Amino acid sequence: MAQYSCVSGSVGLITLKNPPVNALSAAVRHGIVDTVKRALSEPKVKSVVICGQNGIFCGGADIREFASDMSGPPLVPMIHAIEAANKPVVAAIEGSALGGGLELALGCHYRIAHSKAKLGLPEVTLGLLPAAGGTQRLPRLIGVPAALNLITTGRHVTAAEALQLGVVDQVTDQNTVDAAVKFALSVAGQSLDARRISTYPCPRPSDLDALFDGVMQKVRQSARGAIAPVACVQAVRAAATLPYTQGMEREKELMATLFTSGQARALQYCFFAQRAVGRWSMPSGARWDTSKPRPVHKAAVIGLGTMGRGIAVALAQTGLSVVAVETQEKQLMEAKQAVSGMLERGAKRRGVAPALDGISYSGNIQAVADADLVIEAVFEDMTLKEKIFQQLSAVCKPGTFLCTNTSALDVDHLASQTRNPELVVGMHFFAPAHVMKLLEVVYGTRSSPQAVATAMQLGKKMGKVSVAVGNCRGFVGNRMLKPYLEQAFFLLEEGATPELVDRALEEFGFAMGVFRVSDLSGLDVGWKVRKGDGLAEPEMATGQSARIRQGRRYSPLGDLLCEQGRYGQKTGQGWYQYDKPGGRVARSDPWLHSFLEEYRARHGLVARRIDQQEVLERCLYVLINEGFHILEDGIAAGPEDIDVIYVFGYGWPRHRGGPMFYASMVGLAKVLERLEHYHQAHPDVPYMQPCNLLRRLVASGSPPIQRWREVIKKLHSQL
Numbered sequence: 001m002a003q004y005s006c007v008s009g010s011v012g013l014i015t016l017k018n019p020p021v022n023a024l025s026a027a028v029r030h031g032i033v034d035t036v037k038r039a040l041s042e043p044k045v046k047s048v049v050i051c052g053q054n055g056i057f058c059g060g061a062d063i064r065e066f067a068s069d070m071s072g073p074p075l076v077p078m079i080h081a082i083e084a085a086n087k088p089v090v091a092a093i094e095g096s097a098l099g100g101g102l103e104l105a106l107g108c109h110y111r112i113a114h115s116k117a118k119l120g121l122p123e124v125t126l127g128l129l130p131a132a133g134g135t136q137r138l139p140r141l142i143g144v145p146a147a148l149n150l151i152t153t154g155r156h157v158t159a160a161e162a163l164q165l166g167v168v169d170q171v172t173d174q175n176t177v178d179a180a181v182k183f184a185l186s187v188a189g190q191s192l193d194a195r196r197i198s199t200y201p202c203p204r205p206s207d208l209d210a211l212f213d214g215v216m217q218k219v220r221q222s223a224r225g226a227i228a229p230v231a232c233v234q235a236v237r238a239a240a241t242l243p244y245t246q247g248m249e250r251e252k253e254l255m256a257t258l259f260t261s262g263q264a265r266a267l268q269y270c271f272f273a274q275r276a277v278g279r280w281s282m283p284s285g286a287r288w289d290t291s292k293p294r295p296v297h298k299a300a301v302i303g304l305g306t307m308g309r310g311i312a313v314a315l316a317q318t319g320l321s322v323v324a325v326e327t328q329e330k331q332l333m334e335a336k337q338a339v340s341g342m343l344e345r346g347a348k349r350r351g352v353a354p355a356l357d358g359i360s361y362s363g364n365i366q367a368v369a370d371a372d373l374v375i376e377a378v379f380e381d382m383t384l385k386e387k388i389f390q391q392l393s394a395v396c397k398p399g400t401f402l403c404t405n406t407s408a409l410d411v412d413h414l415a416s417q418t419r420n421p422e423l424v425v426g427m428h429f430f431a432p433a434h435v436m437k438l439l440e441v442v443y444g445t446r447s448s449p450q451a452v453a454t455a456m457q458l459g460k461k462m463g464k465v466s467v468a469v470g471n472c473r474g475f476v477g478n479r480m481l482k483p484y485l486e487q488a489f490f491l492l493e494e495g496a497t498p499e500l501v502d503r504a505l506e507e508f509g510f511a512m513g514v515f516r517v518s519d520l521s522g523l524d525v526g527w528k529v530r531k532g533d534g535l536a537e538p539e540m541a542t543g544q545s546a547r548i549r550q551g552r553r554y555s556p557l558g559d560l561l562c563e564q565g566r567y568g569q570k571t572g573q574g575w576y577q578y579d580k581p582g583g584r585v586a587r588s589d590p591w592l593h594s595f596l597e598e599y600r601a602r603h604g605l606v607a608r609r610i611d612q613q614e615v616l617e618r619c620l621y622v623l624i625n626e627g628f629h630i631l632e633d634g635i636a637a638g639p640e641d642i643d644v645i646y647v648f649g650y651g652w653p654r655h656r657g658g659p660m661f662y663a664s665m666v667g668l669a670k671v672l673e674r675l676e677h678y679h680q681a682h683p684d685v686p687y688m689q690p691c692n693l694l695r696r697l698v699a700s701g702s703p704p705i706q707r708w709r710e711v712i713k714k715l716h717s718q719l
C-alpha cells in the first residue's frame with residue numbers, strides 16, 4: 001500500500017509500504033494511484049514527495065506476481081499520470097530504486113538520492129526489459145550509450161554515478177525525505193514543461209547504426225543464447241528512432257516476447273533460489289533460523305598455494321584480521337607479494353583502500369592459535385591434511401572452527417583427526433577464490449549447527465553465495481561433474497570429437513564446453529583424482545580390460561593423454577592445441593583426431609554419427625540424474641541448492657535455471673524416458689540408470705519444482 005500525509009504545510013508525502021523492499025505489488029499500485037490523485041486535488045498541496053518505508057525507495061515490480069495474473073492498475077499509465085501532474089513530484093530515493101522503482105522515479109519531475117542509494121534497471125537479469133517506460137525515458141535523460149549500458153547489463157549504479165550520469169538531480173548525506181520535502185517546497189509553482197522526460201527529444205549519436213550494430217554484436221556474444229539482452233537493445237533503438245508513443249508500443253511488444261519465455265522463468269527461479277539457499281537446513285533438523293553463528297573476528301588460512309592466496313584475499317577484503325600461514329619459505333614470500341597485489345588491484349577496482357594491514361604472514365602454524373576460524377587449503381592429499389588437522393586441534397584455542405577447502409576428500413575423516421569434530425566443516429571455494437561467488441559449506445555427521453551457521457555467515461560476509469551440503473565424495477558440484485565428464489569421454493569413443501561436444505554445450509549456453517574447461521583447469525587434476533580412486537594406474541590404460549574398471553565401463557582416454565604429458569593449456573596441448581604452453585586460444589588438433597581413430601581401432605570401436613541432441617541429452621541428463629541421487633541421499637536439501645551451485649560454480653547458463661530446473665522444463669517424464677533409452681544401450685554405465693526419486697516424481701505426476709522438497713521429505717520420512 002501507499003500512505004498519504006501532508007507535511008510542511010503544503011507538501012503531499014506519499015510513502016510506499018510493502019516490506020521488505022516496497023515492491024510495486026497490486027496493493028501498492030492502487031495506493032499510488034489513489035494518493036497521487038489526492039495530492040493533486042488538494043488545494044493546499046503545492047508539491048509532492050514520493051518515498052519508501054524503512055529506508056528503501058522501491059525494489060521494482062513484485063516479481064512474485066509474475067507467476068499469477070497481474071491484477072491492479074498497470075504501471076505505465078500510473079507513471080504517466082505522475083509525469084503529467086501540474087504539481088512538482090519529487091522522488092526521495094533511499095536504499096534502492098531498481099526496475100519499476102527507478103521507472104517510477106523517472107516519471108517524477110525531480111530525483112533526490114541518498115549517497116548510499118543504489119539505482120538501476122536490472123530487469124535483464126530476470127529475463128525481462130524495463131517495461132514501464134524505462135527503455136524510452138532513460139535514453140532521453142542520459143543519452144543512448146549510457147542507457148544502453150545500464151539496461152543491457154542491469155548493473156546497479158551508486159548515487160554518485162547516477163548524479164554524474166544525470167539520472168538524479170541531487171545527492172544528500174542527510175535524511176533524504178527531509179531534503180526532498182525542502183526541495184519540493186523550493187520548486188512549488190515552477191513550470192514543469194522542461195521536467196517531463198518523455199517529452200525530451202532522444203539524443204541521436206551521429207553513428208547511430210554503427211553504435212547499435214556494435215552493441216548488438218557484443219550483447220549477442222556475451223548473452224550466449226539469452227534473449228532479453230537482445231530485446232533490450234531493440235527497445236532502446238526504438239527510443240532513438242521513434243517518437244515516444246511508438247517507442248512505448250515497441251517496448252510493450254518486446255516485453256510480451258520475454259514475459260512468458262522459459263528464460264524469464266528460469267532467471268526469476270534463480271533470483272529466488274539464490275535467496276532460498278540462505279535458509280539452509282540439515283537432515284538433523286537444524287536450520288538457519290535456529291542455529292546461532294559465532295562471531296569471527298580473526299581468521300586464518302593454512303597453505304598459500306593458488307587457492308589459499310585467493311581465500312586470504314577474500315577474507316582480508318571483509319575487514320577481518322587474517323593470519324596467512326605457509327611453511328615453505330619461498331612459497332611464503334611469493335604468496336605475500338601475490339596477495340598484496342590482488343588486494344591492491346581489488347581495492348582500486350572498488351575505489352577503496354587496500355586491506356593490507358589486516359593480514360599477517362607466518363611460516364609457523366602456532367601463529368593461528370588464537371584464530372576464531374581456520375581454513376586449511378593445502379595440497380589435495382589426505383595424509384598431509386590429516387597432519388594439519390591434528391596440529392590445528394593441538395594448537396588452536398578451545399572452540400576454534402577448523403574448516404577444510406578440500407574439493408572432494410572426506411570431511412568426517414578429517415574431523416576424526418581432531419579433539420572436537422563438531423567444530424569441523426568443509427568450506428569449498430572455487431578458483432579463483434577471491435572472484436568466484438560460490439561456496440559449498442560441507443557439514444559432516446558430527447559438524448555442529450553452530451559451525452555450519454558460522455561458516456555460512458562468513459561466506460555471506462565474503463560476498464559469496466553459500467550453499468550448505470552434506471559430506472560425500474565430491475560433495476554436490478564435483479559429484480555431479482563425474483558422470484558428465486564420463487559421458488563426454490564415452491561420446492569420443494563412439495565417434496564424437498571434442499569440437500562437436502564443446503559446440504553443443506556452448507550453444508546450450510555454457511561459456512566453455514567440457515573439453516575446453518578440462519584444458520583450462522589441467523587434465524592432470526582429474527587424472528590425479530582418478531588415480532586416487534584407483535582407476536588410473538599406468539599399465540591399466542592398454543589391453544582388453546582397459547575399458548572396464550571396478551566392474552563398469554571406463555574410458556582411459558584422459559589418462560592416455562596425460563601419460564603423454566598433454567595436460568592442456570599449461571603444456572600447450574590437451575584436447576586442443578595452443579600456440580604455446582599457457583596459450584589460451586584452443587585450435588583443433590589433427591594429432592588428437594588421429595589418436596582417437598587409432599584408439600577406436602585398437603579397441604574395436606566403430607565411430608558413428610553423433611548429433612548435438614545426443615551430446616546434450618547424455619551429458620546433461622546423467623548430471624541431472626546424479627542430482628536426483630544427491631537429493632535422495634539428503635546431501636542437498638532441495639533442487640535450488642543444486643541449481644545455485646551449478647549456476648554460480650560450474651558455469652551452467654543462468655537463463656537455463658540450473659540442472660534441476662532445466663529437467664523440470666524439459667519434463668521429468670522425458671528425462672526419465674531418455675535415460676532409460678540410453679541405459680538400455682549402455683547397461684555397463686550405472687550413471688545412466690534412472691534414480692528412484694526421478695521415477696517417484698514422474699509417478700506422482702511430475703509436480704512443479706517448487707513442490708519437490710515435499711516429495712523428498714515424504715520419501716525420507718518413509719526411509
Ligand SMILES: C[C@H](O)[C@H](C)C(=O)SCCNC(=O)CCNC(=O)[C@H](O)C(C)(C)COP(=O)([O-])OP(=O)([O-])OC[C@H]1O[C@@H](n2cnc3c(N)ncnc32)[C@H](O)[C@@H]1OP(=O)([O-])[O-]
Nearest residue numbers: 021023059060061062063064098099100122130131132275
Ligand atoms: C516493470 C518493470 O520494468 C519490471 C518488470 C521490474 O521492475 S522487474 C523487478 C526489477 N527489480 C529487481 O530486479 C530488484 C530485485 N531485488 C534486488 O535486487 C534486491 O532484493 C534488493 C532490492 C537490492 C535488496 O537486496 P537485499 O540483499 O537487501 O535483500 P534480498 O534478500 O535480496 O531481498 C529481501 C526479500 O525481498 C524479496 N524481493 C526483493 N526484490 C523483490 C521484488 N522486486 N519482488 C518481489 N520480492 C522481492 C526477496 O526475494 C527477499 O525475500 P525473501 O527471500 O526474504 O523471502
